[in-house]
Every structure is written in structure tokens, then in C-alpha cells.
Amino acid sequence: MDEETGGIRVARVCVDSPLPHLDRLFDYRVPPELAEQIRPGCRVKVRFAGQALSGFVIELAQGTDFGGRLADVAKLVSPEQVLTPEILRLARAVADRFAGNLSDVLRLAVPPRQARIEAEPAREPAPPVTAPEGEAWQAYERGGAFLTSLGMGHNPRAVWGALPGEDWPRRFAEAAATTAAAGRGVVLVVPDQRDLDLLDRALTEILGPDRHVTLSAALGPAKRYRAFLAVSRGAVRIVAGTRAAAFAPVRDLGLVAMWDAGDDSHAEPRAPYPHARTVLLTRAQLTETAVLLGGFTRTTEDQLLLDTEWARPLTAPRETLRERAPHIVPVGDDAQLAKDPQAAAARLPSETWSAARAALAADRPVLIQSPRRGYIPIVSCQECRSRARCPHCQGPLALHSATAPPQCRWCGKQSPDFRCPTCGGTRLRAAVVGAARTADELGRAFPGVPVRTSGGDRVLDSVPGGAALVVATPGAEPVVEGGYGAVLLLDAWALLTRADLRAGEETLRRWMAAAALARPARDGGKVVVVADGGLAVVQALLRWDPAWFAARELAERASLRFPPIARMASLTGPPQALEDLLRHATLPPGTEELGPVPVDDRTERLLLRTPRTHGAELAAALHGASGVRSTKKTADPVRVQVDPSELL
DNA sequence: TCAATCCGTATC
């Protein structure tokens, strides 16, 4: 009967394939036995090119434009509508923006199904949320107005520069609660599990129990899918999570927020490499929501949003800052060390010792930020200073303790009898001092004071308030009730000499994140940064002025024509493949080619640059050309990354 | 002239 009334029942399916030329919908006949249950957004299995593939039903229709014979939908995996229209639109926009496939983005957006979890009884709808006290937001200019606006269901957009010592998880929870009390949903994205745990705790305190879920890969597949279902079924409308949570299908979304957008963890490492920040901002545009981008520092991208007046700044007045900020002093390293033999021996200028001593005397913990992990991660020959290498594989030698023989970081073999191949020397010296060695030295200098280390695979979330030495690598600094008495920022050069466009921005981000954990100056809080006080990044730290630094960075990016002022794409692959891809691509007029530069002996990397206004065309051209190439199975693949966060 | 085979290409 369907045949007479305009065609058969058809499901239009996005098939799960990474091939760019298959980035379109395919029609399948809906067999009568599935017709009752199949819905847009359901997962299905279909026979595609001879194999069973999974896919999402994008829409149901009567009839097809396809000339050939339709295959049946092989199986309805589940009647659960896990892909909502809003997330479909978002995923399509993200795919277009990053020159990728819809199916690749859907794989990031919708977590893998867990049949057992679907069968569980549905979660009770979350109890209503009452608007919280938002007093603390008054410390920021327009902060109170921002919260009021959220409470009225409007869509304010803000870049928030958090004060040192700020309890940002609580402020985020207040913004979430205010939005929820107005009847709208919330998505909060943080860089890692540690921050998520902090935010989770604050949300429970502010909202009450059962009002929100956390969503992160660290939960494991079952818990993650359970939380996802609670959201997609509409039982919960407040989500806090790591980068994939930017796609959480929250109903009636009213606010998207991100903490510390400068953290690399927000960049998705799988194709098409979307940045969670871009996902959230795209979503805010498509769905019309409020936006809150918060951090102790301001990213260059944030600065552009402010300059174009897309968002407004939430910044504290100078007098509030003076009340809350620690006393921050720079200590030039080399010259000082030369004058101070005792300090030179331990590699720490005397100011750092006195700051630590004062804090410990007041029974307060001292945070030492040291950017290199390990004990002595790099050693060199004492005589000729050449890097000490493994005699077996030429890998770099490192020391893991004061007593253990040097060990290769590549093959793990020990070299108890080091002999320099250049000069024959047998003695080693530390080329780079790691956090573990620093902890060792400080522990000896302050006997009886506990030394705690945080970094690598042993990260501490928090430490108790009493006298202690806390040695942490950047990003692993434990929080402490009341704040640290002193914060020592060591080895600035290791951060600043990164051959990275974002080295300055990244250094300031890491310093401020650590310095923000210190007590206010009037409460004795002191930060010592071992770096040349003349550097702009050090100036920005001393004055606690991330806005000034972000404006400088943006101006520099503009003069270099780098993102976010220009749109760039990085192409990585064998040289012929890169040429081939460019031959098939109609790039927007005025697109520049930079490079290529060799990556390894088979691979080169080429950068393309185009004005930001032509970004969409650049992505479309690259996706199109990748599609033309991928139809030929002989073609070597080229990795396409739009605005990759690690540029050179 | 036709069938067997090869190759490239689309994949519902």
C-alpha cells in the first residue's frame, strides 16, 4: 500500500565510516516489523558495501531518490533516541568547521551503547533548583548583572577573569543554579577529572543532591552511558564534564560554560580534532544560550570575542584585586645564583628560601611548581657538557634518584659505567633538575617538614593546611584550605623556551593557576617567580593583568596572521599525498601555503592560511578534496587539522 | 560476436 501512496518507508542513515566521500546520508527500507519502533536518532545496523555497519537514523521519509534497489535496515539496535535534532545540527556544524565527517563527530558526541544500562529503571526526574545567593559575583564588575540576566532566562555572554584565590567551582555552580532556577539547562566543561571532582562537589553543595550529573571518559563506559541517558531522557538538565560533555543533549539549554579554555586537554585528539571551546560556542550560537568562559588567565581567543564585542568582560576592580592577590616578586636567576654560592648549589635563589622559611614558620604549606618531572630527567657529561646517551640505543639518560645508576628513558637499560663517547669523561652533571630532586633538596633543607609531591601519575587533589613542602608539576597543584603561605615558581626557562607560538600564554596560565592558590598578601601570601622581571609574561603575573597580556598576544597574532585572526589548516602526510590533495582542492582566493616542512622521513607537514572570513570555505575545500582522494584506495591518507592548538 | 576476466569505483 505504501507503494501507491508515494513510496516505501525509508530511513535516512548516517553510516559509521571514517571515509570522507561517504559523508552523506544513505536510504534504507524500513522493514514492517521495525516500523513501529524506529525513530530519528536511533542507532541501527545496516549492510553497507558488504559489511554490517552501525549508523544513526537521521530522518524517516516516504520514498527515495536513490535509483537502485534499497537494502533493508538490518537491525534496530535500540529504540532509544540517543541523537537529538539539536546535537545533530551541532555535530554537522562542528564537522563542517573542522573539515571532518559527521559520523566522526557523532562518535565523539554519543557514547557507546550499554544495553544493560538501557534496561535499568529510568532515573527519577531531578528535583527543582532554587536560585542561590550570588553575592560573591558582586566582586566583579557586571558580575551581579550577569547572574541576574541568567536568572531572567536571557543569554549574556561573558569572559570571566577569576580573582586569585577564587573558589571558581562554587561560582560556576552558582551560575548553573541560577540558570536552572529559571528553568533552563546547563553544560559546564572543565579540562580534567581533578577539576571535575572539584566542580562536582560544589554543584552538590549549591544545587542539592541528584540535580546534576558528571560526564567524562574516566567514569568508564557503564557509568558514562547511565549519566548520558539521564540527560538524553530529560531527567537531568545540568551536566558537568570534560570535553565530550560539550555535546551532552541537555534539554532547553540556557548556559554553556568552560573553565580554563587555555588548557590543552580541551582539544580532542581524535579526528576531526574539534576543540571543546569551539563546540560550546557553536552550540551557543545555534541554540541561543548564555556563555561563560572563565579562568585565572584570558586566552587570545577570549580576547578576540571581547574585541568584537561578542562577549563582555567580567573583571574585578583593581582595589578588589589588591585585597585578594598575593605579594608577587620576581627573582632573576643566573646573576643572583652566581653571587650566592649556597643557593647556586641547590639551584634556588635565596628569596625562595626565605619565602619558604617564613611560610613554614607560620605553619603554612609551601607550593613549589617545577615544570620537569623526574629526578634528573636530563644528564650531560661533566667535562664536555654533551648530552649523555644510552650506549645501546642512543636514547637520553636520566637519573631516578641520588643513588641509582643512570637509566635510558627509551629502552630502560641501566648504564652504571658511563663513558662519554666524545671526550671519554666518566662523570655526569645534571642538565635539567626535576621536581623529585627539588623535593629531595628542600626536604633536606627543612628537616622535619613533610614533603609531598604531585605530578605525573601520582596527582594529589588537596593537601592539609599545616606546614609542608608541596612539589608539583604544572597542572597538578593540590588545592589547600585557606591557601598556601608561599608559592615558588621555578625553572621559568623550561616553560618559556618551548618553541611554541603559545609559550608565553601557556607560561602565564600555569603560573597564575599556581599563584592563585596562595593566600592574599595581607595574610602573608607570597609568590616568588624565578625569572627575569623584564619579560612581558613576568610583568603580567606581577600586576595580575591577564587582560593586558591577552591583548598583546592577540596583537602579535594579528601581525603574524596567525589564529584566531586567520584560519589555518595543517596537512600531514607523504609529500605526494599532500600535492595530490592540493590538486583536488579549490582553496579560497588568497590562501597561503606555508612549508612544507619534514616531520619524519616519510611525512611532511604543510600549513594553509586564509582570512577568518574564508574559514568555512577552506574547511569545505579540504573535506571535499579528501573525499575525492579517499575514493581511490591507493591514496595515502592526509591528516587535516583546522586551527590545531599546537602550531609549530 | 560473445564470454571470461580485469580493473576501477561506489557503497542505499
Place this chain on the structure above:
DNA sequence: ATACGGATTGAC
């Protein structure tokens, strides 16, 4: 991965 169509080849 596999199935199909068009081109190519070789036998009659």
C-alpha cells in the same frame, strides 16, 4: 570488504 559495470582480451 564486496559487488557491480564497463573495458579489455581472447577464442571461435
